[in-house]
Amino acid sequence: MIDLSGLATTRQITLRTVVHVLLDRGAVSRAELARLTGLSKQTMSEVFRDLEGGGWVQIAGKTQGGVGRSAATYELCADRALVFGADVGGTKVQAALADMHGTILAEMIEPTDARGGEQVIAQLARMSANLAGRAGVPKERIFMGSIGIPGAYDERSKRLFMVPNIAGLEGSPLAERLESATGFAVHVGNDVNMAAKGEQWMGEGRDVDNFVFIALGTGVGMGIINERQILRGARGAAGEISTLPVGADAFDGRTFHAGALETSIGSVAIRGRYEGWGGVAGLTVRQIVDRVAEGDRIAAATLDAVARTLAEAILAVSAVVDPERVVLGGSIGARPELLERVQHFLPLCMPSPPQCTISQLGSRAGLYGTVANSLDWLRKSLFQTPGYDIPMPEAKPLEAMP
Structure with a gap:
């Protein structure tokens, strides 16, 4: 996800831990971060140098400490890494772009390309780029995408089957082809599964x-x-x-x-x-x-x-x-x-x-599900260190969607 190959393994793990605390807690001071992570002040300073240099954190405000004392609070730059979600149906495609907190930055609906196959893949790639343009952010900030589609996706073979409503996708390695077309990681799932995920994130589940x-x-x-x-x-x-x-x-x-x-x-x-x-x-x-x-x-x-x-x-x-x-x-x-x-x-x-x-949620359940799925995968992938598996919490539900 993010190239940290030049850093020691322990530093990679430390960076990943701090990022996920910031994702969960919102704006916090360095002292609070040190308390939550058990890191020393010197280590925290080094971590922040790396994060600020990469554009991942920013000052959020001030918090009162003791009498006459205040400390700067920091938060993640939520639009530093974006996620893409698309609910693909036989007649229409609903797509959205969201930041790391799950806030929808832009969304659009188009008729599904009737030619199917590669044309639908090209349509999804184009929609992701258009959404980045509408949100006013570089498309290179899209790190993760999820596609819900009326069919079944075999994780072992990485191919779709049982896709009667969209021509040319039966047996297609959709995720692989879309990753090549967009440059970001893509996960594919059944549209009703994605709707269930949407219900879990924002609805009755x-x-x-x-x-x-x-x-x-x-x-x-x-x-x-x-x-x-x-x-x-x-x-x-x-x-x-x-x-x-x-x-x-x-x-x-x-x-x-x-x-x-x-x-x-x-x-x-x-x-x-x-x-x-x-x-x-x-x-x-x-x-x-x-x-x-x-x-x-x-x-x-x-x-x-x-x-x-x-x-x-x-x-x-x-x-x-x-x-x-x-x-x-x-x-x-x-x-x-x-x-x-x-x-x-x-x-x-x-x-x-x-x-x-x-x-x-009505017809938006599937769209919300693809965004939530992308957020989960983003959390698992940010600063991922080979050989280490730090449990990642699921994307938190939002109180309201814009």
Whole structure:
């Protein structure tokens, strides 16, 4: 991350320790830093010479010591190292640039390049540079990036698979190619996993060690936070609950590719069920759900069936990962009419159901998740010393986002 090869190993470790104290504590005096780290005054002076020379710290103000005495306080230059995050969908890309404290400096939304493949990679590289320009900082200050994408990313092979919505990315080494195009480190993950990360950082998972985020819309997907870590699985496909044998026959060829659960409660299934039961033809799922409040009994019965099947899926998930909370999102999952019904059915199929709630982040959960993921990796990488592993805390949640 930062070239400290000319410094002794102990100095590298010391620098890294001081940086992370400054990240956690904010503005502090040298004396307080020495107390927190156990470093001598002479060592602290040497550390600050290195940090100030590299543009990493600045004077924040003064603090009162004893009577008539004051000391300068120091803080990190938050924009000295920036992180990039992008939530890539089949139709649009949401991207943002943030400083070391997680404050969003610039963000933008563009339609996903329909040509896919290398053109999407070039689009992401261009967006990162444009965001740096909008924030008024050199693009070379971007040290870390994270990409959320509708597919699975195999950490062993470093390749994407199960990417039906974006042409030309199946089997692609996306992280490697994007790193070459941008010059900064890149991490890739499933978009629903990133949304779960966003919920952990800024949403309904902030105070929960174990929860799942279920996105229900055109399809159905799930991100799992287990002991405060994203659970990815052997091939990055953990949470692909569309294939759960719930709601339909897993051995039916018609469910083989989309998955039994998705063919039962995805948007196509909802419209088909509603029309098959005699509902008005040609309505969108949103319109169908809206008609529940208008007294449409077929719409209500359709939503009842979806909620009952979703409750069964949550029962299956709970048997495996035991979440304390289930956060629902997506165009269908975020509807309170569905939540009310799921909360009704859960106690009827399990004795101790998890708490269910709706995401308050909406479509921004995935974007926040990519930023939070980049911040975590930045903390792990800053002043990293080969052979030494100092535990790094996770990015702290912010009270408000600009």
